[in-house]
Amino acid sequence: MSREAILGAIRRGLRRGPLPEDEAMALRARLAAHPRHLIPARSRLPRPRQVELFLANLEREYGTSIRVPTAEAVPAAVADYLAAQNLPPAFVMAPHPDLRGLPWSERPLLTWREGRAEATDAVSLQHGFAGIAETGTLVLPGGPQRPTTLNLLCETEIVVLHASCVVGAYEEAWDLLRTEQMRDGLPPRNIMLVTGPSRSADIESTLELGAHGPRRLHVVLVDDDPQALG
Amino acid sequence: MRPTSPAFRQNAARAMADAGLQKALARTRPQFPAKRAAAVAALPEFEELRETGKRIKNHTLANLDFYLETFADNVARAGGQVHWCIDAAAAREAVLAICQRVGARTATKGKSMASEEIALNEHLAANGVTPVETDLGEYILQLRGEPPSHIIAPAFHLNREDWEAQFRKSHSELPADRVFHERRDILTEARSRLRQKFLAADVGITGANFLIAETGSSVIVTNEGNGDLTQTLPRVHIVLASIEKVVPTIEDTISLLRLLARSATGQEFSVYTTFSTGPRRADDPDGPEEFHVVLYDNGRSAMVGTEFQDMLRCIRCAACLNHCPVYGTVGGHSYGWVYPGPMGSVLTPALIGVDQAGHLPNASTFCSKCESVCPMKIPLPNMMRHWRERAFERHLMPAAARQGLAFWAWFARRPQAYRIATRVAMATLGLLGRKAGKFRRLPLAGGWTAGRDLPAPEGDTFFARYARAQRQGRL
Numbered sequence: 001m002s003r004e005a006i007l008g009a010i011r012r013g014l015r016r017g018p019l020p021e022d023e024a025m026a027l028r029a030r031l032a033a034h035p036r037h038l039i040p041a042r043s044r045l046p047r048p049r050q051v052e053l054f055l056a057n058l059e060r061e062y063g064t065s066i067r068v069p070t071a072e073a074v075p076a077a078v079a080d081y082l083a084a085q086n087l088p089p090a091f092v093m094a095p096h097p098d099l100r101g102l103p104w105s106e107r108p109l110l111t112w113r114e115g116r117a118e119a120t121d122a123v124s125l126q127h128g129f130a131g132i133a134e135t136g137t138l139v140l141p142g143g144p145q146r147p148t149t150l151n152l153l154c155e156t157e158i159v160v161l162h163a164s165c166v167v168g169a170y171e172e173a174w175d176l177l178r179t180e181q182m183r184d185g186l187p188p189r190n191i192m193l194v195t196g197p198s199r200s201a202d203i204e205s206t207l208e209l210g211a212h213g214p215r216r217l218h219v220v221l222v223d224d225d226p227q228a229l230g
Numbered sequence: 231m232r233p234t235s236p237a238f239r240q241n242a243a244r245a246m247a248d249a250g251l252q253k254a255l256a257r258t259r260p261q262f263p264a265k266r267a268a269a270v271a272a273l274p275e276f277e278e279l280r281e282t283g284k285r286i287k288n289h290t291l292a293n294l295d296f297y298l299e300t301f302a303d304n305v306a307r308a309g310g311q312v313h314w315c316i317d318a319a320a321a322r323e324a325v326l327a328i329c330q331r332v333g334a335r336t337a338t339k340g341k342s343m344a345s346e347e348i349a350l351n352e353h354l355a356a357n358g359v360t361p362v363e364t365d366l367g368e369y370i371l372q373l374r375g376e377p378p379s380h381i382i383a384p385a386f387h388l389n390r391e392d393w394e395a396q397f398r399k400s401h402s403e404l405p406a407d408r409v410f411h412e413r414r415d416i417l418t419e420a421r422s423r424l425r426q427k428f429l430a431a432d433v434g435i436t437g438a439n440f441l442i443a444e445t446g447s448s449v450i451v452t453n454e455g456n457g458d459l460t461q462t463l464p465r466v467h468i469v470l471a472s473i474e475k476v477v478p479t480i481e482d483t484i485s486l487l488r489l490l491a492r493s494a495t496g497q498e499f500s501v502y503t504t505f506s507t508g509p510r511r512a513d514d515p516d517g518p519e520e521f522h523v524v525l526y527d528n529g530r531s532a533m534v535g536t537e538f539q540d541m542l543r544c545i546r547c548a549a550c551l552n553h554c555p556v557y558g559t560v561g562g563h564s565y566g567w568v569y570p571g572p573m574g575s576v577l578t579p580a581l582i583g584v585d586q587a588g589h590l591p592n593a594s595t596f597c598s599k600c601e602s603v604c605p606m607k608i609p610l611p612n613m614m615r616h617w618r619e620r621a622f623e624r625h626l627m628p629a630a631a632r633q634g635l636a637f638w639a640w641f642a643r644r645p646q647a648y649r650i651a652t653r654v655a656m657a658t659l660g661l662l663g664r665k666a667g668k669f670r671r672l673p674l675a676g677g678w679t680a681g682r683d684l685p686a687p688e689g690d691t692f693f694a695r696y697a698r699a700q701r702q703g704r705l
Contacts, residue, residue: 013533152455195503213459
């Protein structure tokens, strides 16, 4: 068996047999505790500045954003963004209750479909699980409410994110994922951490946006967190 | 690929005479170091994080068997399957067997050095499965029938005119008189070509930057999004990864991720960092129905417990290539196999044998820049020295070099004789060269003086000056 051959060779190199039970228990305890290491200080900020850092980092990575005071303002923000980009007022939307509950009828020109993205969709509307201020990173776990293809197939991706979901460091986002998304210690099939639109520097080491994924990444930030207002 | 590492000297000479390559190197050489330096300067904790990263990897390697078994158990728990493979041939077979079982005709591929290492494309193509490289750089290399010359920027050696010429040749159904106004036009053409391939593929093959024992997840880090399309759209996702990619927990992975992009491209974080765990769940609207991890060894377990174990900490960021004066002069293809630059000079002899790759650890000025920028603090120059010793012990060096070393060693072990000999030599050279101030040619150093002149010594040695300064109380 290859498995036994590989493990045997590793153990010979380490000059021991299989780990003694007490040592294995210590390692299992480490896995269960999954201790944090050094976390950079940059994201430990008062809430308003944390959200500002998230948006500033997103912009530095060629993303764009708009802040809206309430969820009710999202349809207008989406419609205005699409118009400003000269895009048709149509998109494929994540079947998430937060998005379904929005007053879309106030913008009757908008049309949408719910579900996963197809190759013909130009714009997707995704629901952000969290935002990480440290590097302006969106956390997008896949699942029935957040199809993964929405992050990949469209030229333009719009993400609705609540300010209350902006955290400082990656570790804080994973704490949320562990509580809300993991079952029996297993994460959802797919978790994407997205930092700006797709890009490549393969041609003469020169950055070009829009390689295989979205060319535009736009965040509509809903200011639902009074603590986070400047 | 068949190694041309034994011909490193000839490869390097050819590379230095290649005007296109030198143009590409001159353009790109300064970029990566400047970007890395800026990213490091923006994170005050970077140095401390390097120590953290080293500690995490050392802990993992000391318990590698345990973490691999834990990883495999958790992949199974998530509904996936791990295929343990002892060597490259077994890994190739495992991938092919999965492709054949599901009747795959095409397989899209994310960028993977592991795939280069096991020569997967040739094997798939020979057995009726068409591999399609989807990373932009890998895509053009596949069209050109060339291996990558850099581990994160595979088309490092190409210029824009090479891209245009190849696209005109390969995409012959498009109008021949189309104009590529800017680089973006090249990118857009590749994007639309590859989009069809993504949608048609039966199997998607990616590498892994990390495997997480705690959750049975594989992690890939990309900027283009091609890796994600590769692992999301086809029915089957195959992860190809070597055993040292395993890391215990998510928190361990995060700490390493903080080092990876900054050391590699100088980005704070790559655009897409994706964690994949098992196949699509019952209520998932997208994702593959099968999830396989082809986990291969191919010589790594034999490095455990040796002076080369530290090399298994490598996270393939390419900082050592980007800062290496030798790589920057001869490019990646000169090294003659998959892994170029300092990390390749240590890893290649371990994987294909020091008899094949003995020149590589000698292709170094020992300036130690590689070690100073390595996020995992791998003592690369030290390990190159170990390989030089092994090559010497196995009599793999030419007789003249061995005799030269023996001659030098005799003096080096006899300080008195060494000082007398150097004093005589320097005085003689000083006298002979006083008039011209330099030597255009020297006996036994023809190779050195072929490219430059040796400035004439001033007649004294360092030791003599030091002793004189001490006597005069200046030190």
